[in-house]
Amino acid sequence: MDTITVRRQLHRIPELGFQEFKTQAFLLDRIKQLPQDNLMVQVWKTGILVKVKGTSSKQVIGFRSDIDGLPIQEETGYDFKSEHEGNMHACGHDFHMTIALGALETIARNPIRDDVVFIFQPAEEGPGGALPMLQSDEFKKWKPDIIFGLHVAPEYQTGVVAIRKGLLFANTSELFIDFKGKGGHAAYPHLSNDMIVAASHFVTQLQSIISRRVNPLDSAVITVGKITGGTKQNIIAEQARVEGTIRALSPETMRIVKHEIENQVGGIEKSFDCQAEIDYGANYYQVYNDPNRTESFLQYCQKENHEVVICSEAMTGEDFGYFLKDIPGFMFWLGVNSESGLHSSTLKPDEKALDKAIKIVSGYIQFLSA
Numbered sequence: 001m002d003t004i005t006v007r008r009q010l011h012r013i014p015e016l017g018f019q020e021f022k023t024q025a026f027l028l029d030r031i032k033q034l035p036q037d038n039l040m041v042q043v044w045k046t047g048i049l050v051k052v053k054g055t056s057s058k059q060v061i062g063f064r065s066d067i068d069g070l071p072i073q074e075e076t077g078y079d080f081k082s083e084h085e086g087n088m089h090a091c092g093h094d095f096h097m098t099i100a101l102g103a104l105e106t107i108a109r110n111p112i113r114d115d116v117v118f119i120f121q122p123a124e125e126g127p128g129g130a131l132p133m134l135q136s137d138e139f140k141k142w143k144p145d146i147i148f149g150l151h152v153a154p155e156y157q158t159g160v161v162a163i164r165k166g167l168l169f170a171n172t173s174e175l176f177i178d179f180k181g182k183g184g185h186a187a188y189p190h191l192s193n194d195m196i197v198a199a200s201h202f203v204t205q206l207q208s209i210i211s212r213r214v215n216p217l218d219s220a221v222i223t224v225g226k227i228t229g230g231t232k233q234n235i236i237a238e239q240a241r242v243e244g245t246i247r248a249l250s251p252e253t254m255r256i257v258k259h260e261i262e263n264q265v266g267g268i269e270k271s272f273d274c275q276a277e278i279d280y281g282a283n284y285y286q287v288y289n290d291p292n293r294t295e296s297f298l299q300y301c302q303k304e305n306h307e308v309v310i311c312s313e314a315m316t317g318e319d320f321g322y323f324l325k326d327i328p329g330f331m332f333w334l335g336v337n338s339e340s341g342l343h344s345s346t347l348k349p350d351e352k353a354l355d356k357a358i359k360i361v362s363g364y365i366q367f368l369s370a
């Protein structure tokens with residue numbers, strides 16, 4: 001397989017969560033080109049499960065790739081840039097899919113003892129495909145005994161594995177708050193309840209939850225990424241919407257932060273005489289690396305001379321955490337050396353990481369099955 005061509009073809013067609021129709025068709029077409037003797041395929045929504053039957057299986061090994069893109073207008077200047085206006089593979093899922101396809105090809109062409117399931121999961125960026133996929137009959141039928149996955153990391157050198165035992169990624173929750181008040185003429189503020197002012201007060205006081213309600217030895221993040229409201233510069237806004245995300249290192253801290261947000265929103269309702277509705281959108285469970293499985297991966301990396309860095313926890317989220325809650329395994333960062341970070345319109349991961357990662361992933365599957 002020409003990995004760079006595959007990655008570029010996928011890069012051209014980023015699709016949002018549960019709309020990955022072209023991506024699914026592309027992946028199915030590539031899977032069809034592999035030797036079919038030991039392959040079984042199931043489609044689940046816009047995702048795919050591929051099983052490679054082992055010669056005399058003792059365990060089922062799972063490798064997961066996410067497949068969705070982000071609503072970002074690409075600015076990389078690539079001649080293979082996104083053909084889908086306003087969407088971009090800005091979180092490296094084009095890399096993840098290419099690596100999964102490459103490892104699948106290696107295992108399909110070189111039979112091993114154990115069964116291997118390659119999981120192409122939709123909607124990681126939202127609303128979250130991992131949990132419903134995990135609960136599906138299709139997944140249950142081929143449930144792995146061990147599962148692993150990777151995520152590209154712009155800040156590490158190409159091909160470096162960054163990993164830690166235990167907590168790797170945070171608990172996350174989306175946050176959407178709609179404020180509703182009374183609009184009116186800009187010249188008569190005393191006759192209205194201005195939701196631009198209410199939302200602004202809320203956004204500025206929100207950070208005091210992190211500085212005054214979360215134990216300073218613990219960590220949490222609240223980011224507001226979008227505010228909308230009002231209709232015209234000389235009309236007092238009767239509505240405003242605040243959109244953000246919450247990150248916490250434990251489910252308990254997540255509960256505390258949400259409780260405090262609800263208190264503050266209640267206060268805004270009182271002081272601005274308005275109504276507010278909170279919606280927590282998609283919630284992801286923390287990514288917690290099983291210490292024994294991580295140790296076995298570290299031993300494999302050492303044996304094969306793959307460069308490893310033991311990293312700190314990150315406040316990123318991943319719905320892969322739901323798989324790891326149920327099945328022992330791990331996730332690791334794969335260095336792709338890009339000046340621009342994840343979720344940036346100019347993310348340019350180094351394609352040399354692709355073949356290195358295919359070797360790491362297929363090699364570990366072979367190591368587990370030896």
Ligand SMILES: CC(=O)N[C@@H](CCC[C@H](N)C(=O)O)C(=O)O
Nearest residue numbers: 125126172173174245316317318
């Ligand atoms: C690796 C990564 O960047 N993951 C995303 C996950 C999104 C979670 C959810 N949609 C949210 O915004 O809270 C991240 O933003 O960390």
